[in-house]
Amino acid sequence: xxxxxxxxxxxxxxxxxxxxxxxxxxxxxxxxxxxxxxxxxxxxxxxxxxxxxxxxxxxxxxxxxxxxxxxxxxxxxxxxxxxxxxxxxxxxxxxxxxxxxxxxxxxxxxxxxxxxxxxxxxxxxxxxxxxxxxxxxxxxxxxxxxxxxxxxxxxxxxxxxxxxxxxxxxxxxxxxxxxxxxxxxxxxxxxxxxxxxxxxxxxxxxxxxxxxxx
Amino acid sequence: xxxxxxxxxxxxxxxxxxxxxxxxxxxxxxxxxxxxxxxxxxxxxxxxxxxxxxxxxxxxxxxxxxxxxxxxxxxxxxxxxxxxxxxxxxxxxxxxxxxxxxxxxxxxxxxxxxxxxxxxxxxxxxxxxx
Numbered sequence: 001x002x003x004x005x006x007x008x009x010x011x012x013x014x015x016x017x018x019x020x021x022x023x024x025x026x027x028x029x030x031x032x033x034x035x036x037x038x039x040x041x042x043x044x045x046x047x048x049x050x051x052x053x054x055x056x057x058x059x060x061x062x063x064x065x066x067x068x069x070x071x072x073x074x075x076x077x078x079x080x081x082x083x084x085x086x087x088x089x090x091x092x093x094x095x096x097x098x099x100x101x102x103x104x105x106x107x108x109x110x111x112x113x114x115x116x117x118x119x120x121x122x123x124x125x126x127x128x129x130x131x132x133x134x135x136x137x138x139x140x141x142x143x144x145x146x147x148x149x150x151x152x153x154x155x156x157x158x159x160x161x162x163x164x165x166x167x168x169x170x171x172x173x174x175x176x177x178x179x180x181x182x183x184x185x186x187x188x189x190x191x192x193x194x195x196x197x198x199x200x201x202x203x204x205x206x207x208x209x210x211x212x213x214x
Numbered sequence: 215x216x217x218x219x220x221x222x223x224x225x226x227x228x229x230x231x232x233x234x235x236x237x238x239x240x241x242x243x244x245x246x247x248x249x250x251x252x253x254x255x256x257x258x259x260x261x262x263x264x265x266x267x268x269x270x271x272x273x274x275x276x277x278x279x280x281x282x283x284x285x286x287x288x289x290x291x292x293x294x295x296x297x298x299x300x301x302x303x304x305x306x307x308x309x310x311x312x313x314x315x316x317x318x319x320x321x322x323x324x325x326x327x328x329x330x331x332x333x334x335x336x337x338x339x340x341x342x343x344x
Contacts, residue, residue, distance in 0.1 A: 032284050035277030087260035090252050091233055094240030100314065103249060105305070107319040126294030127259065132251055133294070134301045135320055144320040146248045146301060156317055 022058060023049045064114065064176030071173040078169060082128040089130060093149055104147045104156050108163045109140055111186040112171060112179045118143075121167045128166065131159060223271035230264030233257040246311045247304035255297035262289055 023046070030045030031037055093101075112118055118141050122133045125145060135144035147159050168187070171179045240253025266282045273279070304310060305320065312318070 029284070032280040035280045083256070083260055087233055087257040090240060091236030091257040094236050094243055094253060094257075099243055099245050102316045103246075103311075103314050104317045105315060105320045106317055107323065122298070123291070123294045126255055126297055127290070130252065132248060132255065132301050133298045134248065134305045136298075137323075144323075146252075146305075148244075148249050148252050150316060153316065 019053060019058075022053055026052060064178070065117075065174045067174040068172070071169070075169045075173040079124060079128065082166075086128050086130060089149060101148075102150060102152075104150050104159075105134060105144060106147065106156060106160055107137075107140075107142045107144050108160055109142050110164075110167050111182045112141065112167065112175065113182065114176060114179060117167075117170065117175060117179060121170055124166060124170065125163055131163060219271050219274070223268045226264045226268030226271065230261045230266075230268060233261030233264065237261060245314060247309045248301050251297045251301050251304075255293050259289060259293050262286075 026049035027042065027045040030048060031041060034041050110118065110121060112121065115138070118136070118138065122136060122143055125131050125143065126133050130147050130149045131145040132147075133143055134146050136142075137144070143163070145159070145163060147156065150156050150159060168183055171183045175183070234257070237253045237256075237258035240257065241250045244250045244253060263286055266286050270279050270282045312321075
């Protein structure tokens with residue numbers, strides 16, 4: 001598959017779902033802002049939502065997945081735990097004496113082909129352990145993450161595996177059938193832990209072998 | 215019952231305040247912009263969420279709680295976007311301590327693109343650049 005073919009240009013099947021979803025979300029937002037529910041508020045919210053959607057139409061996004069309750073619950077619990085752990089971890093880094101500790105920028109190859117899933121994975125990874133999205137390559141797709149609190153190559157590879165595992169959890173929770181197939185194929189070809197680096201040059205060193213600083 | 219809720223609220227508020235303080239210390243002490251964004255996008259977010267939970271437990275009225283939920287939702291959705299935009303700009307303008315990097319796969323990719331190799335991320339087709 002050529003890189004250009006992977007980038008979706010046309011609205012895919014299922015794009016029509018987006019508009020009702022947006023309307024419902026805007027009405028919920030309206031009710032949350034008012035802080036109570038009454039028939040008049042629902043009606044006025046509906047009017048405001050429809051006007052807003054008509055004036056500012058959103059670009060079509062393919063929503064193909066269907067959430068599965070148990071994987072969603074597993075993902076949410078893990079996400080909450082990860083946020084707590086990441087926050088405590090980064091907070092303790094702030095108080096350590098040595099502020100010259102190493103960091104890293106890595107490229108993580110994802111298996112999803114959906115823009116929406118890519119966006120969600122990027123959001124989630126920004127909120128969980130020591131990783132920050134600095135660049136997105138939509139054609140791979142590859143997410144480039146900045147890591148702190150890594151000491152050596154082994155730590156870097158562990159973070160890479162963790163990012164891929166986060167994506168896998170999200171695809172299992174609400175990915176499209178195509179993404180689930182891609183995930184199964186990817187895991188069969190390239191099990192976690194044996195994940196290859198994105199660029200072959202100079203990143204294939206043995207784990208734990210620190211590269212000379214540039 | 216109210217005492218229990220008040221104690222829980224106090225714990226949440228203090229925990230949230232402590233995390234926010236740690237985030238502030240991190241912003242001051244971390245060596246470069248990208249590391250500082252970590253402090254801004256993680257302990258600060260959980261700190262704010264804890265403060266919101268604490269306030270919700272103390273106030274206990276429907277109106278306040280819906281507002282708090284909105285604050286939490288928008289914090290969770292916007293913080294990563296802001297962190298990404300700042301981080302991306304910082305990387306591109308070389309505002310990071312390269313001597314501290316163990317690996318820099320994005321730099322390798324961009325260099326390869328400049329030397330006529332495979333296109334770097336900025337040259338990807340149809341990319342909605344912000």
